[in-house]
Amino acid sequence: MRNIIGEEHRKVNLQAIRQLWEERVGCDVELEAEGRIFHAHRVILSAGSDYFRAMFSSGMKETHQTSVSLLLMGAPELEALLHCCYSGDLFLDWGCIFELTSTALQFQFQPALSLCLNYLEQQMDVHSCLDIAAFAEAYMLSDLLETAEDFVLMHFQEVMATPKFLELPAEKLVDLLRRDGLCVPSELAAFRAVVAWIEADPAQRLSQAQEVMTGVRFPLMTFREFREVRAVNLQMECSGDDDVYLYRTALREFGFGDSSPVVQHRIRYPRDVLVVVGGDQLNPDEGQRLPSKQLWFANSLRSGTGLVKDMEWRILGEMPEQARFRHGISILDRKLYVAGGCYYYSKADTMKSVYRYDPLTNSWERLSDMQEHRSNFTMVVRGDSLYAIGGDRDISTNLDSVEKYSVETDTWSFTHSLDQPLSGHAAVVWGGEIFISGGFNLKYQCLVSTFLYHPEQGTTYLADMAHDRAQHCMESLAKRFYVAGGVCNLREFYTDQLSCESYDPISDTWTAFTPLPLCHVGAASAVLEGKLYVLGGYSQEDYSEARLVHRYDPGTQRWENMGKMAGPVTDIRACLLHLPAHLRRSDGQKGL
Structure with missing residues (x-):
């Protein structure tokens, strides 16, 4: 209660100070920018700006002046910054x-x-990221530069369009x-980007x-x-440009002419890393399923020859107590919560225990x-609380x-309570609300x-999906919910659901x-760097394991x-x- 009262007291004080400023009560300095005069309080300016604090407290001539001319500041910027000092808004x-x-x-x-930098980071998109990177580099804003360049690298195929x-200058592109x-x-996408860049100004860039x-x-x-690289090169030769020799030389020298055996x-x-928690798998040697206590994480993403991709998996550790699958997990304040699930396959093997993992201390x-x-349920974070929703009490009761x-x-x-028993459903939190789809x-x-x-x-019901499904995935991405995988009732028996659909919560x-x-039935899902994993x-058809990871890119729709x-x-x-970095650097925990 004391914190709430303190916060309310600060808001009241700020409103009173703003009112005094708007009515020019107690203003003791005039600031001039581009011919416009702004009235302010020295103490407020000093509190909001290190520059003005030094000006008014270090014995400079402006310390005692009632009017200060700001030659290097525009009037619109001064007006906005003063408004921020008195209201906290920008x-x-x-x-x-x-x-x-x-x-x-x-x-x-x-x-x-801080408000400006937060805006640049949060509103960054493929159209603004290069401008933000250039701006950050010019003003030596290292954190913003790192964020902007990483955004360009993540969304390179969209940025190149x-x-x-x-x-871009040649040196920045390289x-x-x-x-x-x-x-x-x-x-090939990197090569196409270079070709597009050269063809934008061939007279200058072929060299x-x-x-x-x-x-x-x-x-x-x-x-x-x-073959496409060769075709482009031949096209350039046919153009009759004298500089094409250099272009062809570049392809020969830095292409398949490279004698180095290491690629x-x-x-x-x-x-942030993808962490996979618990689950089970088939032991082919013993012909039985094995529940797991393990936590694995994808330390890196690798691109190889052609379209070949791979993920470097490492073991993070093990959960305490028993192995578990069909459990619930959530992240709150950068800590992992694990709840419920099954530790084996009989009717009495459903759990209700809960653990919390702190990666900073690597402890449970x-x-x-x-x-x-509960098993086969969802657990989500809304506000500062966790919600465990529905699920199976045992193998026959949800x-x-x-x-x-x-x-x-x-x-x-x-x-x-829910309107009806539910298990095998999926849930996301968006705009502070819990959305639930499908299930049994x-x-x-x-x-x-x-x-x-x-x-x-x-419960408030929304538009139905086009297809029924349970034990599926749903994730929030770019203001839409993406639903994939699971089983359906297409025939008399459960059938694999391959169709995918996305939901717009604004238009329902x-x-x-x-x-x-x-x-992918009973799969896991997450959104990493703007893509759905x-x-x-x-497979419901033959119960074979789907060991592959698939990633959906909303930009390419593939x-x-x-x-x-x-x-x-x-x-x-x-x-x-x-x-923490030391958990990712450890070589002793590498997986297969």
Whole structure:
């Protein structure tokens, strides 16, 4: 209660100070910029700007002046920054963001600068990222530069289609192409980017072809891909340009003419890693299924020859107590929560225990048990609480109950029940609301329903999916929910569901997107670097394991094969977790 009262008191004080400023009560200095006069309080300016604090407190001549002329500041920027000092708000858009950021940096308005930098990071897209990178480099904003360049590397194929890409200096383009973290479907995309860049100004850029082509890793191309390289080269020869020799030389020198036996893959290390928790797998030697206590993580993403992708898997550790599958996991305050699930396959093997993993200390903590035994359920984070929704009590009974976990009190309490028992469903939190799709009903029939669940008010039904499904994946990405995998009731018996669809929560409509190339029932999913990952699972047709990882890119609307998983693949759960550097550097925990 004391914190709430303190926050409210600060808001009241700030409003009073702003009112005094607007009414010019107590203003003791005039600031002039571009012929406009602004009234202010020295103490407020000093609190919001290191520049003005030094001006008014260091004995400079302005210390005692009642009017100060600011020759290097524009009037619109001064007005916006003063408004920020008195209100804590800053109205930002792309028309003013760079001017405001440079002014806040120059005159050391730290609160305003933080708001500007946050805006640039959060609103960054394929059309603005190159401008942001150039701006950050010019003003030596190292953190922003790193973020912007990493964004360019992540979304390179989309960025190369923008007009700004064609304006890049040769040295910057080479720098980007030489980065291991460059994300391209294959090396042919990098080559096409170079060709587009050269053809934007061939008179000037053909002479730079040899240098720029050094960034393309031609040995990673297949012979089929290299036919396109040869075709482009022949086209350039037919153009009759005197400089084409240099272009052809670049292809020969840095392409298949390279005698080096070692071909460097592109290896990307995401800031957050994909972590796979628990699950089970078939032991082919013993002919039985083995539940797992293991946590695996994808330390790096690798691009090889052609479209070949792979993920470097490492073991993070093991869960305490028993192995578990069909469990629930969530991330809250950068800590992993694991709850419920099954430890084996009989009716009494459902669990209600809960643990929390802290990657900073690499340690586990036992928390209070859930009220119900649950498996095949969802657990999500809403606000500062966890919600365990539905699930199976045992192998033949599913639940309509929902429990809320309070981190502060370490207690579980029941909230409003679902309209009907539900298991094998999927859920996401968007805009502070919980959205649930599909699942099994009381008779274990697959559902098409989508609804919004509110802990106090219950269920509000939304537009149905086009296809019924259960034991599927649903993730929130770019203001849409993407649904993939699972089983359906297409025939008398359960059948693999390959169709995929996405939901727009604004218009309450579903739209089909590219079907999965292979079945993924009981798979895990996560969104990493703006792409949807579907990991593992099995086929309902013959119960064979689906060991592959598939990645969907909303930009290209295609699924990519990202290689095989190393650990358990069935009834697993996945999340993103930020791991300390020493856990990622450890060579002793490498997987297969």
